[in-house]
Amino acid sequence: MSVVIQHKNIRVVTFQKCGHTSIINMFQTPADQAINRGASPNVYVSKDEEAPVFYKGTDTDDWPDAEITIAFFRNPLQRAYSAYQHFIIRTLSNELVSVPSLGRKQFTELGFTAGMTFLEFCEHLKTVDLDYDPHLRPQVTSFVAAKSGFGIINRLENIHRSWPELVEDFNMSCTKAVVYFNSANYDPWPEDSLEGHIIRSLYDEDYHTWDMAL
DSSP states (O other): OOEEEEETTEEEEEOTTTTHHHHHHHHTSBTTSOOOSSOOTTOEEOOOTTSOEEEEESOOTTSOOOSEEEEEEOOHHHHHHHHIIIIIIIIITOTTOOSOOHHHHHHHHTTOOTTOOHHHHHHHHTTSOGGGSTTTSOHHHHHHHHOOSEEEEEEGGGHHHHHHHHHHHTTOSBOOOOOOTTOOOOOOOOSSSHHHHHHHHHTHHHHHHHHHOO
16 A cells, blocks of 8 residues: 555555655645645646545545556665664653554564664564555565556655656756755764665665666
């Protein structure tokens, strides 16, 4: 499952822990408006042909076909480390968090525990169904399920450059501005580490796709 949004013939597939909130807001913000978190008052999901039609959700079966599907793949190790930071360090280990989110509940159901190290987190990933939670599901799996038409994949790490270029190249009506909602401040995890080798073996297709992307 991924979060997908489509306007006219352009579809954008986003993945959890891959800037999906920012990308959704960027795509649904008209060129002449500032980006505000949440839907622009002038852009809404509707099947009224006279309205600026946007489709947004996780199930695209009833949507019209798109000519182009865009996605931004994140380095798989850094995505896994982001999930670890969010759910193990800032959520499961935080006694002040009194209302469990769906993601927190699913991580608990998968057997992740508060206080585990990142190495323990990666080792545990080898024992679970990665498709059970969207924060862990391979990006390739979600992209293939939602893709329609010609696929264009860029690196999330280069979105500051590639997003404005895509908007211009495909005459998209949205803003060229780039925002970073939910960004966290921590150093990236070293690729040449035991954790890095585990993640590369688990997310080989994601790595291959990310390596080939611009």
